Amino acid sequence: MDDVLLSVRDLVVQFPTRGGILTALDGISFDIKRGEVLGVVGESGAGKSMTGAAIIGLIEPPGRIAGGQIHLDGERIDNLSMDDMRAVRGKRIAMVFQDPLTSLNPLFTIAEQLVETIQTHLNVSAKEARDRAIALLDDVGIPAASRRIDDYPHQFSGGMRQRVVIALALAAEPDLVIADEPTTALDVSVQAQIIDVLKRLCSERGASVMLITHDMGVIAETADRVAVLYAGRLAEIGPVRDVIKDALHPYTHGLMGSIPTLAQEDDRLVQIPGAMPRLTDIPDGCAFNPRCDRVFDRCRVERPDPMPHGTRQVACWLYDEQQIKAAE
Amino acid sequence: MLAFIIRRVLQSVVVLLVVGLVAFSLFRFVGDPVDNLLGQERTIEDIDRVRSELGLDQPFPVQYFRFLQGVAQGNFGVSFRQGRPVADILAERAPATLELAAVSALFAIVLGITLGVYTAIRRDGWLSNFIMTSSLIGVSLPTFLIGILLIYVFAVELGWLPSFGRGETVRIGWWTTGLLTESGLKAIILPAITLGLYQMTLIMRLVRAEMLEVLRSDYVKFARARGLNQRSVYFRHALKNTLVPVITITGLQLGSIIAFAIITETVFQWPGVGLLFINSIQFVDIPVMASYLMLISVMFVVINLIVDLLYFAIDPRLSASRGGGH
Numbered sequence: 001m002d003d004v005l006l007s008v009r010d011l012v013v014q015f016p017t018r019g020g021i022l023t024a025l026d027g028i029s030f031d032i033k034r035g036e037v038l039g040v041v042g043e044s045g046a047g048k049s050m051t052g053a054a055i056i057g058l059i060e061p062p063g064r065i066a067g068g069q070i071h072l073d074g075e076r077i078d079n080l081s082m083d084d085m086r087a088v089r090g091k092r093i094a095m096v097f098q099d100p101l102t103s104l105n106p107l108f109t110i111a112e113q114l115v116e117t118i119q120t121h122l123n124v125s126a127k128e129a130r131d132r133a134i135a136l137l138d139d140v141g142i143p144a145a146s147r148r149i150d151d152y153p154h155q156f157s158g159g160m161r162q163r164v165v166i167a168l169a170l171a172a173e174p175d176l177v178i179a180d181e182p183t184t185a186l187d188v189s190v191q192a193q194i195i196d197v198l199k200r201l202c203s204e205r206g207a208s209v210m211l212i213t214h215d216m217g218v219i220a221e222t223a224d225r226v227a228v229l230y231a232g233r234l235a236e237i238g239p240v241r242d243v244i245k246d247a248l249h250p251y252t253h254g255l256m257g258s259i260p261t262l263a264q265e266d267d268r269l270v271q272i273p274g275a276m277p278r279l280t281d282i283p284d285g286c287a288f289n290p291r292c293d294r295v296f297d298r299c300r301v302e303r304p305d306p307m308p309h310g311t312r313q314v315a316c317w318l319y320d321e322q323q324i325k326a327a328e
Numbered sequence: 329m330l331a332f333i334i335r336r337v338l339q340s341v342v343v344l345l346v347v348g349l350v351a352f353s354l355f356r357f358v359g360d361p362v363d364n365l366l367g368q369e370r371t372i373e374d375i376d377r378v379r380s381e382l383g384l385d386q387p388f389p390v391q392y393f394r395f396l397q398g399v400a401q402g403n404f405g406v407s408f409r410q411g412r413p414v415a416d417i418l419a420e421r422a423p424a425t426l427e428l429a430a431v432s433a434l435f436a437i438v439l440g441i442t443l444g445v446y447t448a449i450r451r452d453g454w455l456s457n458f459i460m461t462s463s464l465i466g467v468s469l470p471t472f473l474i475g476i477l478l479i480y481v482f483a484v485e486l487g488w489l490p491s492f493g494r495g496e497t498v499r500i501g502w503w504t505t506g507l508l509t510e511s512g513l514k515a516i517i518l519p520a521i522t523l524g525l526y527q528m529t530l531i532m533r534l535v536r537a538e539m540l541e542v543l544r545s546d547y548v549k550f551a552r553a554r555g556l557n558q559r560s561v562y563f564r565h566a567l568k569n570t571l572v573p574v575i576t577i578t579g580l581q582l583g584s585i586i587a588f589a590i591i592t593e594t595v596f597q598w599p600g601v602g603l604l605f606i607n608s609i610q611f612v613d614i615p616v617m618a619s620y621l622m623l624i625s626v627m628f629v630v631i632n633l634i635v636d637l638l639y640f641a642i643d644p645r646l647s648a649s650r651g652g653g654h
Binding site: 056058082086087088089090091094095097099102103104105106107108109116117120121152154165168169171172 | 546547551552553554555556560565642644645
């Protein structure tokens with residue numbers, strides 16, 4: 001396992017509130033290998049973005065990492081000081097946010113923002129930084145980059161701005177890019193292009209990608225492996241092909257069923273009954289048990305941890321080996 | 329850009345005409361200047377003679393028109409009380425007021441922005457809470473009371489600073505400055521703080537509120553995620569975005585600093601145009617009052633124009649959309 005770039009172990013993120021402590025992430029563990037694209041899916045509020053924020057060390061106070069460890073390249077990063085973490089951000093882990101219209105500072109030119117980022121992390125002259133910036137803009141597919149670099153963000157379209165954002169994220173050649181719903185705010189016609197640019201540039205540079213999205217289609221086309229989150233817990237993780245073809249966890253199964261396909265004959269899409277519980281009242285046992293169509297007694301009292309199953313890990317008592325043996 | 333400036337200047341002229349009209353009609357109710365000029369022993373002939381000399385026997389629109397005619401030629405009339413051209417009197421007094429306003433504006437802006445940024449960054453620190461709480465005092469105490477309190481503490485009890493006047497002044501051309509002598513500098517401290525304290529707390533609270541808003545924005549998050557250093561995130565990326573709304577308020581506040589100087593100048597017997605105006609009211613010195621009001625409104629208008637131009641300098645989005653004033 002020496003090609004593991006990022007390892008997250010038993011990550012717990014909590015928010016102290018007036019009504020008690022909210023646990024936003026509850027014991028998440030996964031690895032990202034060098035050069036791999038890991039998709040992270042789940043409903044709104046499942047903890048996808050929170051996981052990204054925790055890795056890059058930008059959880060909004062009063063939220064905090066209350067347990068677990070994060071290692072980057074074998075080095076622990078979840079307990080670094082502010083200054084040490086700042087050297088990791090941008091340089092080794094970069095982030096692309098959801099909305100390109102608000103991610104760029106409206107009062108600075110693209111050149112100013114790119115050059116500042118490059119010079120923060122790399123020891124280069126202003127001239128070199130500018131040349132690098134132009135090359136980056138070229139790479140992300142901005143036409144006439146050397147001319148447009150001195151424009152302000154508002155002079156670019158949404159898709160072009162997201163390309164600029166990607167260029168900014170890649171400015172210091174990071175090892176890992178966390179893309180938090182990078183296409184959600186864009187036109188459908190532009191989404192594929194952006195994902196393309198992101199994937200191509202990262203694989204050219206050997207960077208790993210953590211692609212957070214709720215679009216299973218994007219995951220299917222882009223990711224090598226996929227992690228499914230539910231109510232702040234990991235439900236299932238495994239190679240994309242396996243997960244999509246044959247979802248193990250009943251939640252993943254429901255999630256796949258809700259994707260429309262051309263071959264589908266029914267008028268209505270399959271829908272998982274109920275809604276994800278709020279973080280304040282997560283049920284005992286498995287968080288999914290009230291909505292699960294294969295629930296049994298154990299699910300209501302005992303919480304399943306992810307257990308290995310073939311190429312995958314799944315947090316569901318249906319796949320507990322002892323349970324299966326006992327049933328036989 | 330040029331078209332914008334020309335349009336604003338034309339608008340300003342209209343504003344000035346209206347201000348002049350309002351001022352002139354108000355003065356009719358202030359009293360009869362002839363009473364003060366001639367004293368008890370006057371005859372009806374004297375009164376008529378003075379009236380026609382000063383043009384007061386003309387109907388109101390004619391008086392107003394004559395005043396405007398004079399102003400357009402740079403002639404603000406002659407003070408009833410001092411018998412000297414108003415332009416000379418104002419030129420004599422204006423440096424004192426402008427210096428006082430400039431120093432207190434500087435005090436308000438520098439301290440207001442610094443403390444605003446500080447209290448936004450250290451949102452829950454005890455010092456921030458202390459500053460925020462004490463700023464309420466600055467907002468709620470009336471100017472004259474602050475002046476009197478400062479005089480009591482620093483002039484009467486401690487004896488560090490003078491309680492009135494402008495100290496020694498130095499002449500540079502027609503401008504007299506108190507900023508180059510020690511007594512002049514000492515003398516300006518208390519009035520400047522008095523005049524600027526309210527604006528300072530206002531700017532500080534505004535900067536803080538805007539800054540907190542900006543610090544929550546996506547581009548600040550993204551700047552942090554790129555590992556930019558704290559100083560750049562706060563003072564380059566966040567502060568510049570904070571300044572757009574702050575400039576609007578600050579611009580308007582600068583205007584009122586000059587206007588409110590009347591009270592501070594009275595408390596500290598500061599020999600500026602504000603004090604001149606108060607004295608002129610007592611003597612119904614209409615040319616002085618009218619010129620003073622015109623001067624203040626010209627300053628307001630100019631400051632507003634500068635504020636609008638500053639927007640263009642700071643926010644590149646405006647030059648694209650060709651903003652047309654408010």
